[in-house]
Amino acid sequence: xxxxxxxxxxxxxxxxxxxxxxxHIERPKQPTELxxxxxxxxxxxxxxxxxxxxxxxxxxHGCRKWFNMVRDTSNDEIKLIYKMGEKPPxx
Amino acid sequence: xxxxxSSIIExxxxxxxxxxxxxxxxxxxxxxxxxxxxSTIGKNINMILPIEANTSSxxxxxxxxxxxxxxxxxxxxxxxxxENNNYEIxxxxxxxxxxxxxxxxxxxxxxxxxxxxxxxxxxDILSSGCAFNFNEFMQKKxxxxxxxxxxxxxxxxxxxxxxxNLFVRRSxxxxxxxxxxxxASRL
Numbered sequence: 329x330x331x332x333x334x335x336x337x338x339x340x341x342x343x344x345x346x347x348x349x350x351x352h353i354e355r356p357k358q359p360t361e362l363x364x365x366x367x368x369x370x371x372x373x374x375x376x377x378x379x380x381x382x383x384x385x386x387x388x389h390g391c392r393k394w395f396n397m398v399r400d401t402s403n404d405e406i407k408l409i410y411k412m413g414e415k416p417p418x419x
Numbered sequence: 420x421x422x423x424x425s426s427i428i429e430x431x432x433x434x435x436x437x438x439x440x441x442x443x444x445x446x447x448x449x450x451x452x453x454x455x456x457x458s459t460i461g462k463n464i465n466m467i468l469p470i471e472a473n474t475s476s477x478x479x480x481x482x483x484x485x486x487x488x489x490x491x492x493x494x495x496x497x498x499x500x501x502e503n504n505n506y507e508i509x510x511x512x513x514x515x516x517x518x519x520x521x522x523x524x525x526x527x528x529x530x531x532x533x534x535x536x537x538x539x540x541x542x543d544i545l546s547s548g549c550a551f552n553f554n555e556f557m558q559k560k561x562x563x564x565x566x567x568x569x570x571x572x573x574x575x576x577x578x579x580x581x582x583x584n585l586f587v588r589r590s591x592x593x594x595x596x597x598x599x600x601x602x603a604s605r606l
Contacts, residue, residue: 336488337472337564341550344567389572390565391472391487 330404335411336391348384350374351396352416378402382416426593427534433603435540438596441533445495445506446586451522452489459515464493464508475561475576481508484563484576492527492574492586531574532592534599537582540606545575545583547602557581569598 333339356362356370375381378401385397396414398407408417430439449460449468461467466478468491475484483493499506512524536544542553548569556562562577571594574586587595 339552340566343550389567391490393487 330406332385332397332406333409334387334390334393335395335409336393337387340387340390344387344389346386346388348386348394351382351384380407384412425532427532427596431600431603433538433540433606435606436536436538436544436603438599438603439535441498441535441584443499443501443528444533445493445499445508446527446531446533447493447506447509447512448486448525448527449483449491449493449512449516449522450489450525451516453521456516456521459519459521460512463511463515473563475563477561482576484574486563486565486574489522494533494584530589531586532589534585534587534592534596535578535582536585536599539581540603541581541583543606544599544602548598569595571595571598 330342331339332342332345334345353370356366359367362370381399381401383397383399384394386392386394394412395409396412396416397409398417399405400407410417425440425442427440430437432438451457451460457468457470464478464481466476466481466483468483469476469485472485472488475482477483477496480496481493482496483491486492493508495506506526506528509524509526516522517524542557545551545568546553549566551564551566556564556575556577557580560577560580563574565572565574567573568585571587571591573595576584576586578584
C-alpha cells in the first residue's frame, strides 16, 4: 500500500486509484499507411521495465480524473506526478 | 421522489453513534468547466459553487459539494415533497445549463441514499473501514471527500462537527448499512 498525491484531491490511498498503462503513446497521424506490424506496435506493445516508468493513473474512486505519474517499478517510489496534457520531464 | 422501499428499515443507536436515513432529499449532479457555467449557476441559485478541492458551500436551501474540478453535487438542505418528482431548481438549471450547452444537469435524487451519522464515534467507525486520513477532515466543517468505505464508493460531507452525511449508491446501501451496524456493534 502506498499513498498517491492526486493533483486534484490531495494525498489518497492507492486503493482509490487505477493504473492506466504507459503514458505518452501518440496515435499515428496516418493509420491507413501503416503496416500491420507497425499498427500492432502502436496498439499493443508496451514497455514493462524494471526502473523508472511513465504511467497514466486514474483516481477512480475519487475525482475520476486522469493524470500522469513517473514511478520506479522496482520499489514503487513515485518520482513525479503531473497533469494530463503536460509535457513529460526530460531527465 | 419515486415510490420505493428503502433497504434501511430503522434508525439505529449505539454508544456515541446514531444512524438514520434522511429521505427524500433532492440531489443534482452538475458538470461543466467554463466560466459561463459557473457564473450562470451562481446567478440562478444564489450560491457560488466551491472551486477549492474537497470543500462545500451552503445557502439556506441548498448545499453544493465539490466532487471533481468539473463536477459538483447540489443537495437540498431539507426534506422535499414525497409525491413529487419535479424540482424547480432542476428545471431552472436544465433550461439555463443543459439546453445552452454550458454543461450538464442530472437528477441523482434516487441514485444516492443519504445516511446521516452523528456522535463522537463517527470517525472511529469510518476509519475502521476506510484508508482515508481523517485527521484534517474531522476538524473542518463543510469538508467533502469521495473515497471507499468497506470497498463501497461513498461521498462524505462533514455537516457539523461529529455529524456527517454519507452518500452511497442505492444498490450498495443495504450492504453498507449492515457493515456499519456490524462495525458499530463492536466499537
